[in-house]
Amino acid sequence: MSLADTPHPAHPVRPGGPVHPGGPAPGAEAAPVAERGTGPRRWPPSLLVGTFLTGAILLVLLLTPWLAPHDPAAQDLAQRLAPPSGSHPLGTDQLGRDVLSRIMDGGRFSVSIAAITLVICAVSGTLIGMVAARRGGALDEFVMRVTDVLLAFPEIIVAMFLVAVLGANYLTLIVALVIGGWTPFARLARSLTLEINARDFIEAARALGCSRRFIVLRHVLPNALSPLLAHAALRFGHKLITVGALSFLGLGVQPPDADWGSMLADGQPYLTQAPGLVVHPGLAIFVTALGVTLIGQGIDTRRKAKEL
C-alpha cells in the first residue's frame, strides 16, 4: 500500500507548503450572512401588562402626598365605617379615616420595605452563589449546607423569631427578611454560574488570558442576569405578601404607620359591617404582586424566545 507511487487523479491532497498567501476574499462569504433579531424586539404581553401595572402603582405611591384625598391619619369619628361616597371613594375605617388615602400611604411602606429587602437579597445572594460556584470545594459545600438549613425554616418563622427577640422596627424587619431571603438567589446564581462556566466562550476567554474577575463580571454575570432578574421579580410578590403577613401579625409596621398587612388585620373585626376594609388592602397587595410577577414572567418568556 504505497501511496507515493500511485497518485490518484482526483488526489485532493496538495503536497507543498502554504499555497495561498494571497489576501482574504471577503465578498464571497459576505452575502449569505443572515441578519436576525435586529428589528425592534417585541415585548411579550405579560411584560407589557406587568410594566404598565407596576408603573402605574409606583407613580401613584410616589405622588401620594399630593394625590391622597385626605390625611391618612385624620380621624372623623362621626364618619366611622362609612360606605363609599363622593368624598371617601373607598369608605372610612373604624376610626373614620379615609381608606383610599390609607391604602395609598400604606403602600409606600409595604412596597419600599419589600423592594429594599429584595435588592439586598438579590445582590448578596448572587454574589455568594457565584463565588461559591467559581471557588468550589469546601466553600461551596459550606454555603450550600447553610442555604439548606435556612431553607428548612420558613422565612416568616425566622422573621417572627427575630422580631420577637430584637423588637419590632423597620431595621429588624429588613434584617429578618434578608436572612431568609438570600438563599434562593444564591442557589440560582450558583447553578447558573456552574452552567455558564461550562460553556465554550468561558474556555475561549480563559485561553485568551482574561482574568477571573473579568470573566465573572463580563461573561458570567451578563449571561446570568436575565434569569436572576426574572427570579427577583417573581420573589417581589412573595416579599410583599410576607411583609403584609408580618404586619398582619403585628410584627411589621407599627401604629400609627399603616401598611397593607396591618390594615387587613385592623379591618378583620369589621368584616361583616365593612368588608371593604379587608378587601381593598388585600386587592392592593394582590394587584402589586401580580404586576411585578408578570414582569418577571415577561422577562423569562423573552429570554426563552431569544434562546430559540
Next chain:
Amino acid sequence: MNALLTVDNLTVRAGADPATRILDGVSLTIHEGEVLALVGESGSGKSMTALALIRLLPAPLVAEAGALTVAGEDLLAAGERRMNAIRGGTIGMLFQQPKRMLDPTATVGAHVAEPLRRFGRLSRAAARRATVELLADVGIPEPRRRARAYAHQLSGGIAQRVMIATALAGQPRLLIADEPTTALDATVEAQILRLIAAKKAELGMSVLFISHDLRVVSAIADRIAVMYAGRIVEQGPAAELLAAPQHPYTRALVECSLLRPDEHGELYAIPGHAGPALSLTAGCRFQPRCAASHAARLEHQCAAAEPELAFSGGGSADHTTRCWVASPQAAPSHAAQPKEQV
C-alpha cells in the same frame, strides 16, 4: 531559523496514576514563521496538547514536561498572572466552533477590544477605532456595523474571522488553531485557511495547526506531526510526509483522505478503533489495528516494545517515524531500550 516553541517530553496524566498517560512523551519544535500541523483522529491528544501548552488542562489532568518554552520564555516557571499575559498575548488561540466561542451577551467589538485594551493599553475610543480596523483587516465587510453585532447574528465564517481578529489583537508570536475550519463549509474553509496563511506571512507568526483532515493540512502546513493515542508516531516536512508516509497509521490516514472506493465500491476505513488511554501496553499503540505489522510478521516485536521516533530511511533527515516495520534496521536487539516498560 530559530525555534519559537520547544516542547520536550510533554506527558499528561489523569491525577497521580502513572499508568494513565493521555499524552506520552510529546516533543515538538516550531520555528519562527513556520506552520506545524498536528494531525490525528479524535481522541488522539491533539487538543490536549494545545491545552497543555497554555496550561489550561481541565482539573484532574496534570502535565509534566522536560521543557516548555515559547519565544524564550519558560512556561513551566511562569506564574498565573504571567500565564494570563502569555495567553492571548504571545500565544493566540483559534477554536473549532467559533460561534460558541463568542459570548452571546457581548458584541463583536467588545470581544476584539478586550485584548487590545489589555495589551495595547488603549483608551476606550482608541480601542474602538483599532477594533474596526482589525475587523476590516480580517476581511469582514461593514466592520463598523459588525462591531455592534452579537454572535447569533453572524455566520460561522464571519464568527471565525472575528475570532481571528481577537487572536491577532494581542499580536501573538504563536497562533494555536484548534480545528479552526472543521465546523465551516468547504468554500468558507478555503477562505479562512487563506486568511490564516496571509496573516501568518504578514505578521511573521508561527502556527500550530491542529486538524484531523490531511486535505486541509496539506494546504497550509510546512511540517506535519501525526499523533496516535497520545504519541507522535511520525513527523516530517509536509510534502514529503504526504507523498511518502512511513508509518502504517499515516499511510492509513492518507488512504482515508483520498476517499477512493475499492473494487467493491467501499471506502477505506482503518479497522478497529483507538483504544482508551487507560489500557496501554508496552508495545506500539497502533499494533492492534496495524496490517503492516501483521504482514511483516512483526506482531510479537510490535506488541512487546514501542520503538523510538527515529529516522526511517525515507527522504530528509528530519523525517522521523516511530515504527518497527518502517525502520527494520532498528531491531530491538540493536536499538536503545524502549523508555517505558509498564
